[in-house]
Each structure stands twice: as structure tokens, then as C-alpha cells.
Amino acid sequence: MAKSLRSKWKRKMRAEKRKKNAPKELARLKQALSMDKKGDAVMADIQDIVTVVPADKIKKQTDVGEMEGEDGKMDMDSKRNKITQLNENGQYPVWMNQRQAKKLKGRRMAKKNGHSKKKKGLAW
Incomplete structure (x- = not known):
């Protein structure tokens, strides 16, 4: 996409x-790093404002964090039904659009009523 002249x-x-x-x-x-006038940033001045951590220390921490017990899973709403995507109040997730919600509702109602809606088209 995005190949138009505009x-x-x-x-x-x-x-x-x-x-x-x-x-x-x-x-x-x-100028923000005060390098403009002196030619080199003074770490003592910067350390008053921020915490300076060497890159290798950060890499070691992330490697150790991955090795230990962190699953890396997001905090999900645990009270949501996996099949219907409804929460305890009967609400769909905020990211779901109306078309998807309608489709899931149709499946739920068809299962509840015991018959499915016939598909349109040729019946061979």
C-alpha cells in the first residue's frame, strides 16, 4: 500500500x-547534554539529573531476567471466556470491532437455538 503519487x-x-x-x-x-561548550559531557552534572548505567550491565540484567522465571506474558483479563471473548459483564474486548462481535454473537445464538443459519449461494 501507500504507493500513490501523493x-x-x-x-x-x-x-x-x-x-x-x-x-x-x-x-x-x-546543548541539552552540555557538550556544546566544553566538548565533552561532564558525567557528574548528568548524574545529578539521571542515573547513568553502563550498557553491559543492562544486557546482563536482561539475560538473567529471561533465564529466571519470567514468562514474558502480558497481564490479561483472566475473567474472560476464551471461546466467546465475553467478560463477566457480557462485554467484548475494547479492541474487537462490531463486525467480529456480531459474528461471535451469531455463532453463540445458533448454538443456543440448536440450528445454524443456512449459507447463501448455490446448494450443490
């Missing part, structure tokens, strides 16, 4: 804008 032009212009603003952005970043 989107190509927009992408080109965004790239031009990034090129134009890159020096200003870099200068602003250096």
Missing part, C-alpha cells in the same frame, strides 16, 4: 524536512 511526494518532503532540521536537532541535543 504519498510518495509526502515521504519525499518529510525526508527533505529531516535533512533540513538535522543540524538544529543535533545542536539542541548537544
